[in-house]
Amino acid sequence: MSKKEIIKKGYLDIKNFLMSYQKIWEKEVIDSYPQAFLEYPNEWPRDLENLSFDDLEKLDSRCQEFFLGTHSFFQSSTGKLIKQIEDLEKKWAPPHYNHQNNLELKMADMLFLKPKKKYEIEQLLTPLQDFFSDLEVTSAYDLGGGVGHLSRIISEYFKTGKNQTIKVTSIDINSDFQKSGEKKWKKFKKVNFNYLNADLNTLDIDAIAEHNYATVGLHTCGELAISQMRLMKNSKAMACFNVPCCYQHLKIESANLSRFAKENPLPWTINALTLAAKAHYREADNPKHKKSFQDKWQVKNYRYALQMILCKHHLNHISTVGEAPMKDYYQPFADYALAKLKQFKITNETHRSLEIFYSSEATQSRLKELFLCNIIRWQFGRLLELLIIYDRHLWALEQNFKVDCFSVFNERISPRNTAFILKK
Ligand SMILES: C[S@@+](CC[C@H](N)C(=O)[O-])C[C@H]1O[C@@H](n2cnc3c(N)ncnc32)[C@H](O)[C@@H]1O
Secondary structure: OOHHHHHHHHHHHHHHHHHOOHHHHOOOHHHHOOOHHHHOOOHHHHHHOOOOHHHHHHHHOOOHHHHHOOOHHHHOHHHHHHHHHHHHHHHHOOOEOOOOOOOOOOHHHHOOOOHHHHHHHHHHHHHHHHHHHOOOOOEEEEEOOOOOHHHHHHHHHOEOOOOOEOEEEEEEOOHHHHHHHHHHHHHHOOOOEEEEEOOOOOOOHHHHOOOOEEEEEEEEEOHHHHHHHHOOOOOOEEEEEEEEEOHHHOOHHHOOOOHHHHHOOOOOOHHHHHHHHHOOOOOOOOHHHHHHHHHHHHHHHHHHHHHHHHHHOOOOOOOOOOOOOHHHHHOOHHHHHHHHHHHOOOOOOOHHHHHHHHHOHHHHHHHHHHHHHHHHHHOOHHHHHHHHHHHHHHHHHHOOOEEEEEEOOOOOOOOOOEEEEEEO
């Protein structure tokens, strides 16, 4: 089977599975409240009901020990579904980059790098070295370069196949990031790359580039990844190294990018793209993650209880109520709800009526059911992300580029971990 045929097979395998659960991933549980319960199989919340807080957190974070263990939950139909999702993910996950790890970051270059960024840059050293050593370009553009971490490393560590230094330019729409980077590096040593403050969607790189060039992009959010890949068409860009993220910022039409996906489309929604962008796996037993799971539950409880009250007042269509600081979700529910209800000119609820409603057994049990449905919904995130990746892979093959697609980070440390290399 040709590479294209394999990628098409993967695309269809994932897409066909996802289509059976469209009603689940296409919208938030609360968006169709109270109908949500009709769309979620009855057994889903029931199968999860007896799991402890710790087990639910482990399920949500795909804790390996929990998944490999013999918990009776995995005998239930919901447990089997979740295993099926995991198997499909494993089957089609891009292979890990074959790291020889012969390169290390110098101590001085670790300065200013937060642990996650340091990890990412370290993991990128070998693939980037391989990328550049195979090219005959003299310049590289770091798209969405932010403060310039990656540009700094590329300009210092890599040369092209002909042992030429690479002239690096970090392009970003946000000048504050660039100013802050410039200030940092200047204090410390000479910077060997340039900043260009520009919007990649309107910038014509070909007009400023002297010769053929390569582009790199680490965590190019939303459309930026698409712009980077499209730049390979009809331009002097010879190669591109891209790690995408933030699919929720994509235009819907950019989600079915390839001809093949257009012929076999997934009916993407913003909620589905958001789900793809949030897929995560975490290290087991990390107290930070338990706290963030607790916060997530608390936020959802208040938000869902508020939605129930809005529905009581015939405002079922409200889908956004604005964010609130985390501390508001740990104040009495009535304090949170009264402030929000004022926004919708609902003034006939009192502190007491809201507290009675929130603490009632019926409300609490409904809230738990909704949260449990959510935990299952979140399990579809990674498959949605994989479908986007397969679609982009197909698009690049359709353009006759040489394509390499691989996992470059451990997803438990940096979940948006897929890299693409496209070459003409
Ligand atoms: C997630 S950050 C990644 C920053 C950096 N590459 C890194 O990994 O640390 C995405 C960056 O892309 C920039 N960006 C988004 N859209 C852009 C556009 N159309 N043109 C230029 N920069 C853009 C943002 O300002 C932001 O700095």
